[in-house]
Amino acid sequence: MARRKDQIxxxxxxxxxxxxxxxxxxxxxxxxxxxxxYLELAKLAxxxxxxxxxxxxxxxxxxxxxxxxxxxxxxxxxxxxxxxxLSALASVTRxxxxxxxxxxxxxxxxxxxxxxGSLDRLSGGRAGWNLVTSSDPDAAFNFGHDAQVLHADRxxxxxxFADVVLGLWDSWEDDAFIRDRESGRYFDPEKxxxxxxxxxxxxxxxxxxIPRSPQGRPVVVQAGASEPGKxxxxxxxxxxxxxxxxxxxxxxxxxxxxxRLGKYGRSPDDLKILPGIFPVVGRSxxxxxxxxxxxxxxxxxxxxxxxxxxxxxxxxxxxxxxxxVPPEPPVTNAGKSRQELVLDLARRENLSIRQLYLxxxxxxxxxxxVGTPAQIADVMEERFENFGADGFNIMAPIMPGGLADFITLxxxxxxxxxxxxxxxxxxxxxxxxxxxxxxxxxxxxxxVAAE
Amino acid sequence: MARRKDQIxxxxxxxxxxxxxxxxxxxxxxxxxxxxxYLELAKLAxxxxxxxxxxxxxxxxxxxxxxxxxxxxxxxxxxxxxxxxLSALASVTRxxxxxxxxxxxxxxxxxxxxxxGSLDRLSGGRAGWNLVTSSDPDAAFNFGHDAQVLHADRxxxxxxFADVVLGLWDSWEDDAFIRDRESGRYFDPEKxxxxxxxxxxxxxxxxxxIPRSPQGRPVVVQAGASEPGKxxxxxxxxxxxxxxxxxxxxxxxxxxxxxRLGKYGRSPDDLKILPGIFPVVGRSxxxxxxxxxxxxxxxxxxxxxxxxxxxxxxxxxxxxxxxxVPPEPPVTNAGKSRQELVLDLARRENLSIRQLYLxxxxxxxxxxxVGTPAQIADVMEERFENFGADGFNIMAPIMPGGLADFITLxxxxxxxxxxxxxxxxxxxxxxxxxxxxxxxxxxxxxxVAAE
Numbered sequence: 001m002a003r004r005k006d007q008i009x010x011x012x013x014x015x016x017x018x019x020x021x022x023x024x025x026x027x028x029x030x031x032x033x034x035x036x037x038y039l040e041l042a043k044l045a046x047x048x049x050x051x052x053x054x055x056x057x058x059x060x061x062x063x064x065x066x067x068x069x070x071x072x073x074x075x076x077x078x079x080x081x082x083x084x085x086l087s088a089l090a091s092v093t094r095x096x097x098x099x100x101x102x103x104x105x106x107x108x109x110x111x112x113x114x115x116x117g118s119l120d121r122l123s124g125g126r127a128g129w130n131l132v133t134s135s136d137p138d139a140a141f142n143f144g145h146d147a148q149v150l151h152a153d154r155x156x157x158x159x160x161f162a163d164v165v166l167g168l169w170d171s172w173e174d175d176a177f178i179r180d181r182e183s184g185r186y187f188d189p190e191k192x193x194x195x196x197x198x199x200x201x202x203x204x205x206x207x208x209x210i211p212r213s214p215q216g217r218p219v220v221v222q223a224g225a226s227e228p229g230k231x232x233x234x235x236x237x238x239x240x241x242x243x244x245x246x247x248x249x250x251x252x253x254x255x256x257x258x259x260r261l262g263k264y265g266r267s268p269d270d271l272k273i274l275p276g277i278f279p280v281v282g283r284s285x286x287x288x289x290x291x292x293x294x295x296x297x298x299x300x301x302x303x304x305x306x307x308x309x310x311x312x313x314x315x316x317x318x319x320x321x322x323x324x325v326p327p328e329p330p331v332t333n334a335g336k337s338r339q340e341l342v343l344d345l346a347r348r349e350n351l352s353i354r355q356l357y358l359x360x361x362x363x364x365x366x367x368x369x370v371g372t373p374a375q376i377a378d379v380m381e382e383r384f385e386n387f388g389a390d391g392f393n394i395m396a397p398i399m400p401g402g403l404a405d406f407i408t409l410x411x412x413x414x415x416x417x418x419x420x421x422x423x424x425x426x427x428x429x430x431x432x433x434x435x436x437x438x439x440x441x442x443x444x445x446x447x448v449a450a451e
Numbered sequence: 452m453a454r455r456k457d458q459i460x461x462x463x464x465x466x467x468x469x470x471x472x473x474x475x476x477x478x479x480x481x482x483x484x485x486x487x488x489y490l491e492l493a494k495l496a497x498x499x500x501x502x503x504x505x506x507x508x509x510x511x512x513x514x515x516x517x518x519x520x521x522x523x524x525x526x527x528x529x530x531x532x533x534x535x536x537l538s539a540l541a542s543v544t545r546x547x548x549x550x551x552x553x554x555x556x557x558x559x560x561x562x563x564x565x566x567x568g569s570l571d572r573l574s575g576g577r578a579g580w581n582l583v584t585s586s587d588p589d590a591a592f593n594f595g596h597d598a599q600v601l602h603a604d605r606x607x608x609x610x611x612f613a614d615v616v617l618g619l620w621d622s623w624e625d626d627a628f629i630r631d632r633e634s635g636r637y638f639d640p641e642k643x644x645x646x647x648x649x650x651x652x653x654x655x656x657x658x659x660x661i662p663r664s665p666q667g668r669p670v671v672v673q674a675g676a677s678e679p680g681k682x683x684x685x686x687x688x689x690x691x692x693x694x695x696x697x698x699x700x701x702x703x704x705x706x707x708x709x710x711r712l713g714k715y716g717r718s719p720d721d722l723k724i725l726p727g728i729f730p731v732v733g734r735s736x737x738x739x740x741x742x743x744x745x746x747x748x749x750x751x752x753x754x755x756x757x758x759x760x761x762x763x764x765x766x767x768x769x770x771x772x773x774x775x776v777p778p779e780p781p782v783t784n785a786g787k788s789r790q791e792l793v794l795d796l797a798r799r800e801n802l803s804i805r806q807l808y809l810x811x812x813x814x815x816x817x818x819x820x821v822g823t824p825a826q827i828a829d830v831m832e833e834r835f836e837n838f839g840a841d842g843f844n845i846m847a848p849i850m851p852g853g854l855a856d857f858i859t860l861x862x863x864x865x866x867x868x869x870x871x872x873x874x875x876x877x878x879x880x881x882x883x884x885x886x887x888x889x890x891x892x893x894x895x896x897x898x899v900a901a902e
Binding site: 024300 | 543657
């Protein structure tokens with residue numbers, strides 16, 4: 001195949017104890033939930049020249065099944081809120097991009113634009129906003145709602161929310177602040193622009209009361225794979241955290257999303273697609289398999305069954321663990337296609353209930369690769385060269401060891417193949433991701449684009 | 452007089468170029484609006500063992516009079532948003548308290564509780580929330596409103612907002628997280644508490660998805676001096692940034708607020724009163740006066756008149772600058788008592804319009820002391836010993852020089868008098884301010900207090 005001219009982008013998806021559902025019980029995982037634990041991870045990733053660190057987020061503890069929740073580190077209870085955590089990391093890192101998740105469903109566009117704009121300036125132009133809409137039924141109850149916001153309305157709000165935030169980030173032109181002591185002119189009123197947005201969900205006058213950042217504005221990241229999610233991403237996102245498992249699915253998703261950019265006047269390079277990968281690395285296949293089994297053995301049945309039910313809507317908690325998966329188990333209202341996929345798998349391979357949850361729960365439904373550095377580099381290279389990915393979001397099974405393994409063993413292999421950088425290209429996140437610095441919509445020459 | 456047994460608390464109120472309205476034009480002021488400028492100020496204050504650094508905030512650029520605004524650094528345009536800025540400072544400081552302003556009028560209690568809770572954990576228990584309500588007419592337009600929220604409704608919302616935030620901060624008992632690898636118990640469900648708040652303004656189920664901090668929860672700070680403001684402070688605040696100018700006013704305010712604590716079951720020590728002071732320090736009186744005049748000479752008439760109108764509601768922009776203040780000038784709807792105070796002053800001292808705005812504009816209406824280190828220490832000691840203050844919020848005229856002057860010249864004088872610490876008492880903000888660590892309302896023994 002023709003080799004791509006660009007290189008793989010790497011993000012470290014940081015979850016305090018690691019991405020394996022039982023990571024926190026592993027003797028080598030950090031139970032640490034202190035700032036120092038995150039600092040160690042950020043420094044590891046930056047020393048390895050990763051493009052970004054990234055934090056997921058949610059605005060509710062997920063305690064529906066309280067007994068199972070009390071056995072998991074990942075129940076929507078985070079040691080820190082991501083915008084504050086990344087701000088704290090901004091002042092003790094230099095090059096790495098800082099991407100935080102924040103929901104359009106339960107925040108306000110003026111406050112969000114301002115906080116991300118501030119993080120972007122604090123970090124010298126290294127911030128990214130992972131725009132999500134919230135589907136967590138628990139979250140709505142923390143924000144005055146009686147029930148979850150409906151999906152269609154969520155995306156309608158998200159579209160308008162993104163427009164307001166992007167508009168506010170252009171409130172000031174890059175050279176609006178003169179600060180000339182002699183003449184006493186602090187800013188040029190001609191380079192200040194009110195937004196005067198009036199829409200279905202928001203009415204926001206502006207301007208944002210914070211200057212523009214060195215990279216123009218934070219990088220917009222998204223993760224939605226639904227039809228409205230892909231459309232919103234094609235119009236506004238600059239990176240996507242994708243979740244496809246097979247190469248074919250990944251290629252189809254990549255082609256689908258990149259193909260939508262043209263109608264918004266954007267080029268395929270304006271959006272980077274970064275699938276998540278859960279790599280279990282060993283010096284030999286056996287070592288990798290042993291590492292994985294050690295983690296799998298720590299999964300408690302309550303947790304496995306609860307995660308199976310959460311991810312697929314199939315509730316198997318009333319059946320014997322080592323008995324067969326019943327042909328027609330009770331289901332909740334989660335996605336039908338995912339349920340059939342899981343039940344087909346159980347039938348095909350004749351799995352017990354315990355075997356089934358072990359297949360699903362470990363990597364919490366993500367793309368999982370257990371192998372040697374060369375084997376892992378192979379699948380990454382394959383997915384990259386075949387346009388299934390522009391890079392990857394590394395979901396280390398345990399922290400910090402799993403991330404250190406990837407960096408020590410897989411990153412050098414990627415470098416040997418010419419697939420990953422040895423030095424940062426620039427100082428801003430846009431420079432490193434290969435994204436152009438967006439012009440201010442109101443600057444001379446862009447006036448038409450603003451209409 | 453009987454000497455007080457406690458010592459003066461000191462806060463550094465940081466405003467990037469300084470608190471004098473023309474500070475940014477001074478050749479020795481930092482025009483810097485970069486993170487490094489704030490870091491320098493935070494390190495200065497921490498090396499001097501200040502209790503806190505503090506940032507004001509607003510959620511709108513104040514551009515009503517665009518021409519005057521374009522000549523001021525202080526037009527509601529901040530280089531950074533305070534929660535992100537203090538988070539960035541948290542990881543590069545060790546002891547100093549970090550107080551950020553956030554408005555109950557234009558934010559959400561769950562998000563706010565979570566971000567301040569996160570900052571408190573990131574900093575090892577050094578966070579404070581300056582609870583304000585917004586009276587800025589520009590702010591409402593950034594949050595979907597057609598006009599400013601009315602004062603009475605603002606405080607009604609603030610009262611309930613504070614209850615929700617304080618309640619969410621007690622979602623988890625201090626020892627709720629077990630993280631026992633062997634038994635696989637991550638947290639104890641008995642030590643988790645839902646808030647289930649249902650009020651006039653908010654409906655919030657909880658729990659907050661973040662653990663409690665080393666100091667229990669952030670310190671609550673307020674600044675309101677209105678009747679509902681004082682009542683809210685007496686019920687919920689642990690520090691007040693006061694703004695009285697004369698000793699008599701300060702003593703009256705102190706006695707008034709401290710006298711209200713009893714009915715909420717609180718002791719006078721549970722709330723520290725910290726007036727702002729704008730100190731211009733010189734080695735001699737003449738040097739101090741020269742420093743002050745150098746700043747005064749930089750005030751542009753547009754800025755002086757605009758500030759006069761903003762602070763007092765008296766609009767003198769259509770009269771000759773060096774002519775007399777007219778007996779009945781046009782007034783806007785700002786506070787009547789303040790207008791009469793200002794017009795009385797002009798009549799009594801026969802001031803020209805320029806002279807009048809120079810009297811008001813420099814320190815932007817705050818308590819201003821121009822003098823030697825001994826003179827400044829004298830008035831601080833007097834106010835402290837006479838129970839007009841528990842400490843002070845230092846509003847340096849220019850940054851960093853004015854703060855450095857105070858630290859180099861006045862702080863040693865306070866130490867000689869036994870009025871200020873040489874070492875931090877503890878690691879948390881509460882330990883240094885002499886505030887007790889609040890018990891969790893839900894912990895055994897406190898169950899009654901929660902009702």
